[in-house]
Amino acid sequence: MRSRSPRTSAQVAELEPCGQEGHVDCGIRDVLDRVGDRWSVLVIVELANGTRRFRQLQRAIDGISQRMLTLTVRRLERDGLVERTVYPTVPAQVDYRLTAAGASLTHLVRALADWSLEHRDGIARSREDYDARHPGHDIR
Template identity: 50%
Template structure:
C-alpha cells in the first residue's frame, strides 16, 4: 500500500514496523489467532504432550486422557494432522492399527509447551494464593453488600411500622 502499511494473510498485521501487531491481532479471521486457538485447547496440549514420549494408538491416547470423548479425540487428532503437527500411520493388519506421532514441527511445539508447563509448575502456589485472596475478597464484599441491604431493609421496615416514611 502507498502509506507503508500492508496486510499479510499469514500474520494479519497492520504495519511492517510494528511486530506486536503482527503477533497479537485479535480479529477472528486472523490465521495466527486461529492456529493459537487450535493448539492451545486443552485436548491438543495433552495429545502433543503424550505423543512427545512416543507414538500411540488412538485407544492408548483415549485411555491416557481423562475426560476426552471419542468424538473429541478424533476431531483433535484430525486438526493436529491437518496442521502438520501429527502424523497418522495406518498399518495393514487385521484389525487395522493406526498410530499417531508428532512431526518434527509438532516436536518443536512441544518444547514451547514444556516451557509453559514449567512456568505453571513454578507459579502454581502463587496462583493458588492469588485465587484464594481474590475469592476471600469477593466473598467479603458480597457479605458486606448483603449486610448493607439487610440494614436498609430493617430501616425501611421500622419506618413503615412507626409511620415515619
C-alpha cells in the first residue's frame, strides 16, 4: 500500500460542496458537460491556434466524424464559446474561431494538458497496480 504525503492548502483548492442546501449542482455540471467532453476540448485546443475552416478542424482532430464535429461546434457556438462565420461563396465557406469566452478557457485547457503530461506515468503505474490487485475487473 502506498503512503500518501499530507496535502498542503496550496496543493488542494478549497471548493464549496455541491448538492447541499443553497448549492444545488453549483452550475458546474451543465458547464462541464460541454467543455469537459472529449471533442469540445479538442476543438478548443485547435481553435486556440487561430481561425479554422470545418475541414481543417476535421483533419486536425483525429477520429472525429463529420456529424460529431458539426454537433460539437454547434453546441460550442450555442454556448457562446465559438463564433461561426459563413461566407457567401459557392460552395459556402465556413470558418470558426473562439470568442472571448472560449479564448478564456485556453489557459485552463493548457493547465489540464500540462497536468496530464506530468502525471500520466504515475497514473499508468496506478492502473497497473490496481489491475494486478483486481484481476478480471472490467473497469476502464
